[in-house]
Amino acid sequence: MQPAQHTALNLAEIITAIGSFLPRSSIVACLQLNSSFHSLLAPFIYNHLKLFSRRNVAKLPTTQTLVRYAHLVHDLSINSFVSLAYLTAGYRNLRSISFSSHKGNQAAQLGTDDEILDALLQLLQDNPGLKGWTLDDPWPQIPAVVWKAVAESTTELDVLCLYNTIVSDEARPWFLKACRKTRQLVLQNVTIQGSESSNNFTGHTDTPSFSPQSVQFNNVSGLPMLDQLEFLSRCLHLQDVFWEPVSHDIRQQLQQATEQEVMSMREEIRRFFQRTTWPRLKYVTLRKYGDYSDSSLASILMIEILNHILESIQAGRLEQLVCMGSVLGTAGLRSLSRQFSNLSILTARGCAAISSPVVQQLLESCPQLTTIDVTELHIRDIRRGGPWVCTRMVVLHLSFNLWLEKDDVGWRDFACSPLADTDQDELETTRFIQDQHCVFDQLSRLTALEYLDVQVFPLRFNGVARSGGSDMLHYGELDFRTSHGLEMLSTLKKLRCLNFSGTFQRLQREDVEMMVAQWPLLYCLSGRLTSDEGLDTSLGGYLDEHDIERGLLE
Structure with a gap:
């Protein structure tokens, strides 16, 4: 009796579903099986x-191949060269x-500048459904006629991205319209x-909002x-903003501005924000250009803007805030709460x-926190505070400061009376281990943690810099030995990377074995393991045997 023929592979939906899981090389092989497979799977390529x-060149499709399949292409990316044949x-x-070609790669350009620009213009005219336009250091430079086509080709663009690009004076109004x-x-x-003036950017229009x-x-x-800022104030549907208000040229202008001009600028900033609401804004990244003091005009303006x-x-x-550097003022801190x-x-x-209390x-007030990268958390604030509720934490970058300071309970002036005997060493070591247990207890609650970066705080002891001392003293950094409470972190079953960069530990074989045993997903351990x-x-050899990478960070 002949077995019944399986007809599942005769269904186009089945072939297409299988193709969505195949790597590119397998799809290419399947194209050669029959015409049905070819027509169904070619779009994946x-x-x-x-x-x-x-x-x-060997990996580029021939011109004939590209002409044959051009109707299937939805997203076209040409990088590091430009060829008239591929554009047409x-x-x-x-x-x-x-599109990125770079002026330095003109030797790879096939076609004159005028031919390339004509081809780009024709490409825009032939594809009225275009929704995405990305340029990265394009050469030849995009002229006004092309920008006009971009601005007028569709009623709305999904994506407009420019990197390392110059927009000419003639092209400016069409670019701003786009x-x-x-x-x-x-x-x-x-x-x-x-x-x-800014009327070019916002446009001579009564339109209340931009897209x-x-x-x-x-x-x-x-x-x-x-x-x-005027442009941003018109984006009433804004959800995500990444802004560098004080760029290089603006910073130079500020250095030459008079006091009256500065006051006028600050008044304008307040005026814009008084009439601006972003009911959908969830993601904010504010970046500052270069380094400048907290008292500089640039810093003051950055603080006001973020506030x-x-x-x-x-x-x-608000779901995400990125504000590296000193750009958050007291008013902004209240709003953040x-x-x-x-x-x-x-x-x-x-x-x-x-600061550390913040x-x-x-940590004790934000249940949705998944990532935090801040400077310092002091042991006094951990002890005074409540339990951490951010149990969804995945990435934690934080310097734990275990040094006692003058007003802290248990502080002693070791500058005048250094640790000179074993009893004092043992007393201080006991206190340190207790403080470390306090930190480990809080960390053990973060059961979703995958990346833990506990960078060292500057080497000092109760405010006094130290370059050496008893092996029992740990200079205020977390100690990941079993004798110091490593087993308390056994709850971190999802931990993939531990980074104690800038420090060295005093780990023994039993300590590393416990890490491997209690963190089954661990793949990277960064920092000095021992002196x-x-x-x-x-x-290091033991870690290699268990496919765990070493990151030797000083």
Whole structure:
């Protein structure tokens, strides 16, 4: 009796579903089986087409192949070269174009500048459904006629991204029109030529709002800070903002500004925020250009801007705040406290306002926290505070400060009376282990933790710098030995990476074995394991046997 023929592979839906799980090489092999497989699986190869430098000619499709499958291409990306043949293959269904050629790669350019620009213009005209336009250091530079086509080709863009790009004075109005109609706008290292006022950016229009829901202004030259702020104030549907208000050229302007000009600028900032609401804003990244003192004009403006932004967000709406450096003031800190219920990501290393008591308050008050990167948490604040409630924490970057200071209970002036005998050493070591247990007890609650970075605090002992001493003294850093409570962290079953960079531990074989046993997903251990070079090599070999990477960070 002949077995019944299985007909599942005759169903197009089954073939397509299987193809979605196959690697590219397997799909290519399947294309050659029969015409049915070929027609069903070819879109997986050509829907998202990435063409890289001509130095990799063997991996580029031939022109004939590209012409044959051009109708399948939805997302076209040409990187590090430009070729007239690849631009004129006959695309009709493009949704996005990503174009980077770089002036330094002109030797790889096939076609004159005018031919390339004509081909780009034709490409835009042939694909009226285009929703994405990305440029990265394009050459030849994109002229006004192409920007006009981008601005007028569709009623709304999904994505407009520019990196390392110059927009000419002639192209400026069309470029700015395109900015106003896109949902996601990214301008990074962009120079906008021309000296006209912000009316060019916001447009001579009574339109109450612009389309962007996500905006990134990172080192944008030729567009004053108030012009950028005016634009943002019109984005009433804004959900995500990444902003560098004080870019290089704006910082230079501030250095030459008069006191009256500065006061006028601050009044303008307040005026914009008084009439601005972002009911959907959830993600805020504020970046400062270069280093400057907290008392500088640039720093003062950054503090005011972030304070106003946080005040403009509805309570409990903010999910992510990134503000590296000292750009958060007292008013902003009060506004941040209104967001504790929903705050998920906080990156504020070096932000003076996020002091140790604030860090403890965050850990005990933000149940949704998954990532935190801040400067310091002192043992006194851990002891005074409550239990940490952020049990969803995945990434923790934090320097634990276990040094007692003058007003702390148990502090002694070891500068005048150094540890000179065994009893004093034992007393101080006992206190240190108790404090460490307090830290480990809080860490043990973070059962979802995958990355733990406990960077060392500067070497000092009760305010006194130390360069050596008893082996029993640990200079205020966490000690990951079994004798010091390592087993308390056995609850961290999802831990994948432990980083004690800038320090060295005093680990023995039993300590490393416990780490491997109680953290089954551990793949990376960064930092010095021990001061004994021979033992360190032996422990490193043991970690290699268990496929755990070593990161030797000083």
